[in-house]
Amino acid sequence: MWITLSLILFYLLTPILLIYLCKISNFLNRVGAVVLAYAVGLILGNIGIFPAPSDALVEILGGTRTFLPENEFSAFMNTEGFVENDFMYNRIARIQESIMNYTILIALPLLLFSLHLKKWLKNAKNTMLSLILALVSLMVAIFIGYYLFGHNITESSKVTGMLIGVYTGGTPNLAAIGTALHVSPDVFILTHTYDLIIGSVALLFLMTIAQRLFNTFLPRYGMIRRAENVMRMEMEEEEDHLENYDGLFHRENLPDIGKSLLAAILVFAVGGGLSFLVPPADQVIVIILVITTLGLAASLIKSINRLKISFSLGMYFIIAFCLALSSMANLRNMFQIEFFELFLYVLWVVLGSMVIHVLLAKIFNVDTDTTIITITALTYSPPFVPAVAGALKNKDVIIGGLAVGILGFAFGTYLGIFIGKIL
Helix, strand or coil, rough: CCHHHHHHHHHHHHHHHHHHHHCCCCHHHCCHHHHHHHHHHHHCCCCCCCCCCCCHHHHCCCCCCCCCCCCHHHHHHHEEEEHHHHHHHHHHHHHHHHHHHHHHHHHHHHHHCCCCHHHHHHHHHHHHHHHHHHHHHHHHHHHHHHHHHHCCCCCCCHHHHHCCCCCCHHHHHHHHHHHHHHCCHHHHHHHHHHHHHHHHHHHHHHHHHHHHHHCCCCCCCCCCEEECCCCCEECCCCCCCCCHHHHCCCCHHHHHHHCCCCCCHHHHHHHHHHHCCCCCCHHHHHHHHHHHHHHHHHHHHHHHCCCHHHHHHHHHHHHHHHHHHHHHCCCHHHHHCCHHHHHHHHHHHHHHHHHHHHHHHHHCCHHHHHHHHHHHHHHHCCCHHHHHHHHHHHHHHHHHHHHHHHHHHHHHHHHHEEEEEEC
């Protein structure tokens, strides 16, 4: 019990400490609490504090789960592969995943409540263009990678299908395509492992230096190019800064905090309830769709939209989400690569598609923040959009990012299975 309580307190209180450190340090404030949480989690998860699972448990988890339910774990304890560390690992992993899931599902509606849907609709054309460019970039990178590395990779056509799925909708699409194409467990686990390793590094890049780097040759967000006279007009900045958490610590805001939390919990409850009406494989998509839809609908209600504290509160939960998520990453696997060509294939798809996308964004005049958030939404799925938006200090891209991520969820599985079958 004390382990559970300690972990919960750590994941919920550390964000407060990080917010405070950003408030008293200009340097840390420029880095941002979201990036700090991600970095702290990566360090925590890779210095040996948390127990590692045995090889037998890793094989049972199969790369798609982080822990075993009680009944399955009880059965596993009676096998020869079980070691004492597995008990503690499974317990900690369950807590981490629960914190990760609940914080993001509460954060999403909180972030949407104070956003302006009408304002985003004016820029929706740019977001959809970025989505098309991202898909073209991915397919080009996929086919080049298949030509370069496919002949040395076991089940290369199936791996190609999985990579299309994971980079249009995240892990749920990867799992669905792996099942549909009957990918062998070893190939699936290695592909997923390399995706997690490379994806963690790429995500850190997107959250730190990508914006500054891309701004050197892409239009900045909020700059509109007029074709007639090639003028740029800077959009008016909103008064409420993305990472201004001061209101969370003012007693007079407690009623608004309570109202925001209550509304978010209601949205989460409806989304969670409706998700049980569909098969387990579709539950993630349904809950994200319902929460996003209800959150946007609620933002049109003036009394909810005026709860400006809801965005800061949502960002607090995003910090907790990043901390829990990154602490589950195991970078040590990077040095245990068995199939070098497979690693290079995944690496090329991640980096190659990103480079091609940025080049196309330059040609079609798509701004930096929209490009980054589109890459994030497709590569990592919708829950990561607010975290990267926090690092970019731009909340206006959240709605577009969620829309892109949901579209990726919707058709990524079909595209991946189709390509995997025809190769």
